[in-house]
Amino acid sequence: MINNEDSLKLMVWDLKGDRSYRILHESFSMGTAGALIFFDISNRESFEEVDYWINLFHGKSIPIYLIGTKCDLYYEIDEKEIIDVVKKHNLKGYFLISIKNEDIRKPILKELIKSLRIVPRNSKLSIITPKQDVAFQKFINLFSFCPICGKENHFDYLKNFYFNEDQENVKIKNSLLKAVKNKEKMKYYHDFTIGIPCCNCFNKIFKKTL
Secondary structure (H helix, E strand, O other): EOOOOOOOOOOOOOOOOOOHHHOOOOOOOOOOOOOOEEEEEEOOOHOOHHHOOOOOHHHOOOOOOOEEEEOOOOOOHHHHHHHHHHHOOOEEEEEEEEOOOOOOOHHHHHHHHOOOOOOOOOOOEEEOOHHHHHHHHHHHOOOOOOOOOEEEEEEEHEEEEHOOOOHHHHHHHHHHHHHHHHHOOOOOOOOOOOOOOOOOHHHHHHOOOO
């Protein structure tokens, strides 16, 4: 999500490091917008392979990041060596990660997305995880229709509301979901409805008071 409005879909290709796949790498990397080059920081041989991957993508004038994995183990590669490679090839930067890190994808993907030429500068970004996507689909099903006029709410209207990270908006969304959860626990709840008013109904009710 960009600026709480537009969504950007990333198609991520994992090019296998096995040498038997190298004949395919050139064709598979066509049209690439950015690259993440992974190496095992506890394995010198893995680091020596980095030059191959940089050369594969370097002529494409795209943002490239080095990602050193297993940073919780013994370092065979000094961090200065990594920095030297980044400077030598004019890469965008590097990350040192471990499977023990919490959600290591977010900071890496955010940096990559910010580096893409198709994304406006100073964009507010939020990465949607598969778990969040499932929760969002449930939200859409709950609030597809306006509780006042009964008309269907626009998908973009609900999407912008759900993923908007402004503090007040998050507070309202959480209160709304809590109300739905409490309602489900009640034995008698047929006499009231919980929902999100459509644009027209919202303006009719609140425009004069806002």
